[in-house]
Amino acid sequence: MKKEPVISIKNLNHYYGKGSLKKQILFDINLDIYPGEIVIMTGPSGSGKTTLLSLIGGLRSVQEGSLQFSGIELYGASQNKLVQIRRNIGYIFQAHNLLGFLTATQNVQMAVELNKTVSQSEAIAKSQAMLGAVGLQERASYYPDNLSGGQKQRIAIARALVNSPPLVLADEPTAALDKQSGRDVVEIMQGLAKEQGTSILLVTHDNRILDIADRIVEMEDGLLARDSQGTVTSPNPESQKS
Numbered sequence: 151m152k153k154e155p156v157i158s159i160k161n162l163n164h165y166y167g168k169g170s171l172k173k174q175i176l177f178d179i180n181l182d183i184y185p186g187e188i189v190i191m192t193g194p195s196g197s198g199k200t201t202l203l204s205l206i207g208g209l210r211s212v213q214e215g216s217l218q219f220s221g222i223e224l225y226g227a228s229q230n231k232l233v234q235i236r237r238n239i240g241y242i243f244q245a246h247n248l249l250g251f252l253t254a255t256q257n258v259q260m261a262v263e264l265n266k267t268v269s270q271s272e273a274i275a276k277s278q279a280m281l282g283a284v285g286l287q288e289r290a291s292y293y294p295d296n297l298s299g300g301q302k303q304r305i306a307i308a309r310a311l312v313n314s315p316p317l318v319l320a321d322e323p324t325a326a327l328d329k330q331s332g333r334d335v336v337e338i339m340q341g342l343a344k345e346q347g348t349s350i351l352l353v354t355h356d357n358r359i360l361d362i363a364d365r366i367v368e369m370e371d372g373l374l375a376r377d378s379q380g381t382v383t384s385p386n387p388e389s390q391k392s
């Protein structure tokens with residue numbers, strides 16, 4: 151039985167600029183991502199990775215083609231609908247984007263409290279449990295400035311995964327980290343994602359972490375040049391049949 155994809159992209163094109171300055175950046179992208187899959191996207195600088203990630207994350211409007219998130223079409227979606235969709239996605243960026251005036255717990259708690267039905271005490275308990283899961287229980291009351299890069303990135307992971315979203319998007323999450331911290335961070339992401347059945351799409355130039363992927367896709371000049379689906383261990387048994 152084949153599961154429905156979390157992300158289904160068909161014939162997607164994207165352009166920047168207007169009139170004579172209009173330039174096509176993405177060309178006929180087709181990509182499906184299935185529940186629980188960890189997909190790594192690589193490719194040279196300027197090949198369109200961040201643009202594609204921001205379209206998938208509902209951070210930009212789809213101009214041409216189809217992009218569905220859990221069966222919901224993003225092409226032509228209103229800003230309100232995009233906001234709703236963003237609530238179902240966890241984001242992890244190179245610059246962790248933590249708020250400096252909030253403690254580790256409060257940074258995670260903010261994400262939990264987007265769900266209005268959760269009480270404050272539940273939100274605190276959930277945030278602390280998640281910080282425990284990323285190995286930061288001792289640092290829950292610290293402010294980001296007093297933590298290392300790797301620890302800050304682990305808070306960002308806790309924040310992205312605390313609501314068990316179906317999809318996490320990560321843009322160069324290890325770029326600012328040393329080898330060991332980078333490794334720790336992706337292994338924590340991988341463990342939590344597998345536990346929760348979350349799909350991860352991770353953009354990276356970091357060759358040291360490619361082995362955590364179920365599948366590697368490569369962008370080149372705005373095209374999906376390579377998709378290793380079925381050749382790397384995939385959690386989707388259907389995709390492994392030849």
Ligand SMILES: Nc1ncnc2c1ncn2[C@@H]1O[C@H](COP(=O)(O)OP(=O)(O)OP(=O)(O)O)[C@@H](O)[C@H]1O
Binds near residue numbers: 194195197200201
């Ligand atoms: N807001 C924008 N307006 C115009 N052009 C843009 C804009 N953002 C990106 N571009 C151009 O689109 C192309 C793709 O950029 P994008 O950031 O998606 O690539 P990337 O693969 O993520 O690169 P990197 O690995 O350096 O982050 C580049 O040529 C870039 O200069």
